[in-house]
Amino acid sequence: MxxxxxxxxxxxxxxxxxxxxxxxxxxxxxxxxxxxxxxxxxxxxxxxxxxxxxxxxxxxxxxxxxxxxxxxxxxxxxxxxxxxxxxxxxxxxxxxxxxxxxxxxxxxxxxxxxxxxxxxxxxxxxxxxxxxxxxxxxxxxxxxxxxxxxxxxxxxxxxxxxxxxxxxxxxxxxxxxxxxxxxxxxxxxxxxxxxxxMHVEKSPYLRLPDYRYDQLEKGINCVSCHSFNVELKSNVLVCKECGYREGITSTVLRGVEEFTFLFPDRRVATNEMLEWFKIIESRNTMRRLLQQNFKQIGHGKYSHYVKL
Ligand SMILES: [Zn+2]
Incomplete structure (x- = not known):
């Protein structure tokens, strides 16, 4: 061997x-x-x-x-x-x-x-x-x-x-x-x-705090210092606190992953993601980013996205 x-x-x-x-x-x-x-x-x-x-x-x-x-x-x-x-x-x-x-x-x-x-x-x-x-x-x-x-x-x-x-x-x-x-x-x-x-993925004794969508702060934070004080500059997320720069694709993947982790029952759709990310204002940009990085299910108003 x-x-x-x-x-x-x-x-x-x-x-x-x-x-x-x-x-x-x-x-x-x-x-x-x-x-x-x-x-x-x-x-x-x-x-x-x-x-x-x-x-x-x-x-x-x-x-x-x-x-x-x-x-x-x-x-x-x-x-x-x-x-x-x-x-x-x-x-x-x-x-x-x-x-x-x-x-x-x-x-x-x-x-x-x-x-x-x-x-x-x-x-x-x-x-x-x-x-x-x-x-x-x-x-x-x-x-x-x-x-x-x-x-x-x-x-x-x-x-x-x-x-x-x-x-x-x-x-x-x-x-x-x-x-x-x-x-x-x-x-x-x-x-x-x-x-x-035989590994058990989820412990039955998890001490998980209660939380609801409307209680959580929306927006995307800096991957380095975790500050929400960030801005989008031509496809790069720039942190106003520490100056860390992250490409928009990585930001979108990260933000969606966090969203689906916190709310596995919610659909990842354009409007919801505009609200979640806050920093991306254009519907067309949001839709394009989702289409590029995820698999689209359905069309029009009810379309949503899942992992590729
Ligand atoms: Zn930062």
Missing amino acids: ECEKLLLKIRKESVELMLHRYLNLRSNLSEKEQNYYLSLEKGYQGELMFDALSEPLSANWLIINDLMLEFNHTVFQIDTLLISSEKIFMLEIKNYEGDDFVEADKWYTLSKTEIRNPFHQLERCESLLRRLLQELGITFPIETCLIFVNPEFYLYQAPLNHPIIFPPQLNRFITHLSKNKARFKDKHLKLAEQLVS
Whole structure:
């Protein structure tokens, strides 16, 4: 089997994160929603940080990112799963900042607020994965590891008998894993593919804020600084805040994608898009841009557009 590098599933923003990102720009999220959004954004940035560091591992590990599986009506999520011919490595990545401490199996911030012990989460996922593999008739050693990527984090009284990797240990951890000579074989690739095929696209536990079309700010924002203070200058969207320039085709694709993500039941039609984009004033231009970039369904007044 000639598979030098195998990244079976790339990480991308979750539906939950994307939705919060859009709503954060177009509506007033409550303080609670805003905090939740920031924690999602931070978690995702931490995972990306780890992906960048762990790049060398793709030479001898099968890597599956962001895998959501279901066992016994319970959905569980794995940040990173590494597979070699010897074992499965389940990694939970945390982008914590500040000082925490552990006492009697409980996890606290330094101000003594108890927070969810990430070990319990990891143990729960491990047990679910183990049972799922058993059901598939696969016995395979599973190892777990809790990884802290942010150098601004410190854990007092960290238990020695728990698998934790702190920022100063990360490079050594990656180097150690990249020396793994137990290369995966065909059957491991099959297992990895099977797990990816079982991925649950939408978590049933999504915490999605309520929103309505008429509550959201319309217009298109700058792709770089997210400001709505933009203008159209001969087929280029120019940001008045940061000066970023984007070709109109890319702007239209992006705006329609956001619209259909937020309102999957609404039709993409010329009038609706004039209202959504705000910045394109001419009906003819809007229609032409939609015709060029999407597939037209129907004609005249009731025509609308879908992805090519
Ligand atoms: Zn900008």
